[in-house]
Amino acid sequence: MHRLILDGPPGLEKEGTSMSTDRTAGTVVTAADYETCPVTRVLRRVGDKWTPAVIRLLAAGVHGFNELDRSIEGISRRMLTRTLRTLEDEGFVSRRTPAAKAMRVEYALTELGESLREQLFALGRWAEAHDTALRAARDKG
Amino acid sequence: MHRLILDGPPGLEKEGTSMSTDRTAGTVVTAADYETCPVTRVLRRVGDKWTPAVIRLLAAGVHGFNELDRSIEGISRRMLTRTLRTLEDEGFVSRRTPAAKAMRVEYALTELGESLREQLFALGRWAEAHDTALRAARDKG
Numbered sequence: 001m002h003r004l005i006l007d008g009p010p011g012l013e014k015e016g017t018s019m020s021t022d023r024t025a026g027t028v029v030t031a032a033d034y035e036t037c038p039v040t041r042v043l044r045r046v047g048d049k050w051t052p053a054v055i056r057l058l059a060a061g062v063h064g065f066n067e068l069d070r071s072i073e074g075i076s077r078r079m080l081t082r083t084l085r086t087l088e089d090e091g092f093v094s095r096r097t098p099a100a101k102a103m104r105v106e107y108a109l110t111e112l113g114e115s116l117r118e119q120l121f122a123l124g125r126w127a128e129a130h131d132t133a134l135r136a137a138r139d140k141g
Numbered sequence: 142m143h144r145l146i147l148d149g150p151p152g153l154e155k156e157g158t159s160m161s162t163d164r165t166a167g168t169v170v171t172a173a174d175y176e177t178c179p180v181t182r183v184l185r186r187v188g189d190k191w192t193p194a195v196i197r198l199l200a201a202g203v204h205g206f207n208e209l210d211r212s213i214e215g216i217s218r219r220m221l222t223r224t225l226r227t228l229e230d231e232g233f234v235s236r237r238t239p240a241a242k243a244m245r246v247e248y249a250l251t252e253l254g255e256s257l258r259e260q261l262f263a264l265g266r267w268a269e270a271h272d273t274a275l276r277a278a279r280d281k282g
Contacts, residue, residue, distance in 0.1 A: 027201060033194075039265040047189070049175065057168060073169065110278075112278065126257075137251075
């Protein structure tokens, strides 16, 4: 069973489904927690350089490979291929070849990818709402 | 003015506060968008290896440096120092030295950090709710 690092309100951990507990030192985050926590896995994925741009574009509709390549400034075809493959492996993006156009490959968000997009856009609205505070902190630092 | 990559429902972009628009090719994500988008900035931050663990622990209460060090398996003191400093610079964590204990340094979530934590835990609940689908996709991949 995996354990979550970021799994809900603190102090509400349930035995066996949540963080390790060390009787003397309180909550401990182990290397295993990090490897298996599905939340940090998603964060690592969307924290990379190109994934947000791909999700952004696919949120607006189906794109061919070349359309994505043209629409993301600075991405190489190799990095785009790799980013799309990882998103496919994680179940967020699907690839299909329209029957009438054997040379064309189209990419779209899956239902799971669409659900992730909603989460990321919610985080976007949060960042926008807190933009003044975020900038003030950085300007001070 | 910054522009957001992940800023809300697609198709609702406002001129000047949102993505670049290329009249011929539709929406384009530029390198400048990536550098300045506050959302991808937050995602890069929380997508690193140690930040989720630190936020997790501070969500449960104030911690001293040594308590954090003991509570995160595998972290070096150098990486913990660097992670805390970055979180301070971003305005998510505050540091203080209690007057009575000149040698002790305590770390806590700021109001902004607490607000970010709520967002991350919401993402945690999402990942938990979609855990079956997330695993199924990866097992297939």
